[in-house]
Amino acid sequence: MRPHPAGGADADAAFSDFFRATYPDVLAFLRRRVEAHDAEDLAAEVFAIAWDTWDRAPRERRPWVFGVARNVAAGSLRARGRRQRLELRAATATLPSADETPTVGLDLRLAWSRLSDGDREALALVAWDGLTGREAAQVLGCTRAAFSVRLTRARRRLRAMVDDVDTAGAAVPSSARFPGTMLAEGDRP
Amino acid sequence: MTRLLDDPTLARLSQTDPHPTTPLSGAEGARAEALLLRLTTTPRTPGRDRTRVSTKVRVRIAAAGVAAVAVVGASVLAVGPASATDVLMQAADGAAAQPAATSGEYWYVRSTVRDGSQLPYEREIWKSKDETVLRDGASAALAAAEAGADELDPALIRTERISDSTEGGTRPTTFGDETSLTWDELDALPTDPAKLRKVLDERLADYDVDPDYKLWNEITALLSESPATPELRRALWEVAATVPGVELLGTTADSAGHDGTAIELDLTARRLPRYTVVVDPTDGTLLESRIESGGQQLVDTLVDQGPTDTVPEVQPPLCGPGSVPETSC
Numbered sequence: 452m453r454p455h456p457a458g459g460a461d462a463d464a465a466f467s468d469f470f471r472a473t474y475p476d477v478l479a480f481l482r483r484r485v486e487a488h489d490a491e492d493l494a495a496e497v498f499a500i501a502w503d504t505w506d507r508a509p510r511e512r513r514p515w516v517f518g519v520a521r522n523v524a525a526g527s528l529r530a531r532g533r534r535q536r537l538e539l540r541a542a543t544a545t546l547p548s549a550d551e552t553p554t555v556g557l558d559l560r561l562a563w564s565r566l567s568d569g570d571r572e573a574l575a576l577v578a579w580d581g582l583t584g585r586e587a588a589q590v591l592g593c594t595r596a597a598f599s600v601r602l603t604r605a606r607r608r609l610r611a612m613v614d615d616v617d618t619a620g621a622a623v624p625s626s627a628r629f630p631g632t633m634l635a636e637g638d639r640p
Numbered sequence: 641m642t643r644l645l646d647d648p649t650l651a652r653l654s655q656t657d658p659h660p661t662t663p664l665s666g667a668e669g670a671r672a673e674a675l676l677l678r679l680t681t682t683p684r685t686p687g688r689d690r691t692r693v694s695t696k697v698r699v700r701i702a703a704a705g706v707a708a709v710a711v712v713g714a715s716v717l718a719v720g721p722a723s724a725t726d727v728l729m730q731a732a733d734g735a736a737a738q739p740a741a742t743s744g745e746y747w748y749v750r751s752t753v754r755d756g757s758q759l760p761y762e763r764e765i766w767k768s769k770d771e772t773v774l775r776d777g778a779s780a781a782l783a784a785a786e787a788g789a790d791e792l793d794p795a796l797i798r799t800e801r802i803s804d805s806t807e808g809g810t811r812p813t814t815f816g817d818e819t820s821l822t823w824d825e826l827d828a829l830p831t832d833p834a835k836l837r838k839v840l841d842e843r844l845a846d847y848d849v850d851p852d853y854k855l856w857n858e859i860t861a862l863l864s865e866s867p868a869t870p871e872l873r874r875a876l877w878e879v880a881a882t883v884p885g886v887e888l889l890g891t892t893a894d895s896a897g898h899d900g901t902a903i904e905l906d907l908t909a910r911r912l913p914r915y916t917v918v919v920d921p922t923d924g925t926l927l928e929s930r931i932e933s934g935g936q937q938l939v940d941t942l943v944d945q946g947p948t949d950t951v952p953e954v955q956p957p958l959c960g961p962g963s964v965p966e967t968s969c
Contacts, residue, residue: 463680470676475661478668482659491668495675502679559656577644578653581661584644602644610649 466505469512470498477520480580484524497523514582514589521590562612570605577602677722677730681901681921683891724888724903725881727921732877735924738870744947746773747867752895753778754939758785759792762943765865766951767813769823773951775799801954815866817857819843823867831871833878840879853912856883856905860917863926864940867947873924894918894928895941 477497481490497520501508509515563571576587588598645651664672741747746766753776754760761777780796783789803811814820819840821829830836837855844854859880862868868876880886889902900918908914913933920927928941 467676467680470672470679474672475664478664479659479661483657487659491671498675498679502682503684505684559652563656574650574653578650579657579660606647606649609653613649 462505466502469501469516473513473516474498476580477516480517480520481524483575483579484521485527489527493520493523493527509589511586511589514586517576517580517582517586518590518592558613562609565612566605566609569601570608573598573602573605574609674730677726678921681722681727681888681891683893683899722888724886727888727901727903727919728877728881728886730921731919731924732874732881733924734920734922735877736870736874738873738923740870741867741947744949745769746771746948746951747945748948749865749945750943751864752941752943753781754895754937754941755781756936756938758782759790761792761797763940766948767815767823767865767867770803770812771801771951772803772813773799773954774802775952798955799952815862817861818847818854819858819862821862821866826862826866826868826872829868829872829875831869831875833875833882836872836875837879837882850907850910850912852883852885852905853907853910856880856915859883860915860926860929864929864942865945870924877919877924889916892918895939896927896943898927900927 474494478490478494481493481497485493497516500519500523501516566574572591573587576582576590577584580587582590584598584602585595587602588595591598591601593601645654746768748764748766750762750764752760753763755778758781759777761781763776763778764774765776766773775798777792777797779798780792780794783796784792803813812822814822815826821843829839840855840858841851844851844858847854859876863873863876883905885905885907887904887906889904891899892902893899898918898920900920902916902918905915913931916930916932917926918928918930919925926942928939930940931938
């Protein structure tokens with residue numbers, strides 16, 4: 452009897468390289484979508500699936516593994532009866548100092564909260580997960596053209612809602628409008 | 641960065657990433673590397689149940705994480721593919737995590753032996769501090785080979801007491817290959833790998849053969865057929881990881897079909913055997929030992945082991961009452 456390496460030395464080395472290159476990104480992807488303490492377990496599940504199906508993986512493996520991660524996250528959320536957690540970075544409890552990096556404003560937060568899950572997903576894949584349009588389309592299982600339409604619409608809706616919030620919030624005192632956020636007025640586009 | 645972020649709305653949104661990708665911390669990196677090690681030393685099983693995968697992997701992380709931190713350190717994602725040392729250190733950690741035996745007068749081991757051209761046979765051994773009882777088919781397999789038979793004669797498979805007799809009774813049972821450790825001496829072995837190595841070297845000093853050969857032999861003997869505690873098994877695997885020339889062959893299954901990882905020590909260049917062990921890194925069990933020498937292969941596959949208080953009734957030696965086993969027959 453001879454040992455049977457799981458896919459040959461070359462395949463194993465390629466998987467190891469791929470794992471090391473993408474694991475931090477996949478972990479962050481999951482942390483954006485599930486409870487942070489579940490992310491490592493789910494990342495392990497993602498890469499176990501990747502290992503098992505490595506021989507059948509498409510040539511472009513980065514969007515493929517994000518697609519696996521998306522499905523794993525969705526399955527976990529379904530199992531717990533929860534919705535996806537695509538939320539903006541949490542606001543801090545302190546007002547900004549002059550040298551702090553601005554993060555997120557109430558306008559953007561409110562606008563984001565009004566977006567559908569589908570719009571958030573399309574935006575997050577590009578803005579947070581750093582995927583190209585082509586990669587994001589593969590993650591979602593649609594054509595690049597379809598994703599482009601979806602992203603464009605989501606972006607327009609977000610911009611419109613930001614403008615809407617901006618206008619509506621003009622009468623709100625600044626201390627109330629930016630409770631604990633680190634955004635300076637001048638940071639807005 | 642994608643050009644889509646040239647859009648001001650998306651660019652601004654990108655600044656609100658709730659969990660930006662950051663370099664892994666030392667602990668995260670160690671756990672990641674442990675996961676990678678476990679995955680790449682496990683046979684692929686396409687289509688397996690996802691829930692089961694998840695649970696299994698979680699256990700893997702928990703079991704392997706601490707060892708990986710100790711072995712690989714903070715810059716783990718810079719190291720290469722799994723090595724024999726990685727697997728042996730993982731086996732050490734897995735062994736230490738097993739529950740210790742809390743009762744049982746005897747240590748029982750059941751294995752299957754495949755010895756060259758003979759028929760396979762079962763071997764069962766019960767060892768207490770002062771008694772060894774053996775039931776195996778070695779004699780039956782030899783007789784079958786000589787007669788050209790294709791099955792073992794059950795009448796030749798005996799349950800016999802093989803304890804050494806002395807004037808005052810029997811010699812204490814011993815464990816190991818050449819160290820001949822009593823049960824109490826085994827319990828007293830240090831569990832620090834450096835100290836254990838020193839003790840083993842001292843016990844083997846008078847055994848004038850290749851040092852790697854005798855150390856490897858001793859470690860595998862103690863791991864395969866002794867009541868070593870989980871902590872001692874950890875130390876034994878850790879010492880095994882220091883033997884020069886151990887090589888990782890890859891994932892495999894033992895002759896009983898249990899998944900494991902094969903590690904080889906090839907001493908044929910020194911006119912000594914080629915050793916292969918199949919270990920389950922998750923719990924440190926030595927599943928199978930293979931010894932190849934002169935074109936022959938001896939394979940010993942673990943079936944069961946553990947403490948017990950009962951032994952089967954001993955049969956009289958084959959040569960009749962009053963004869964001395966292995967001497968008169």
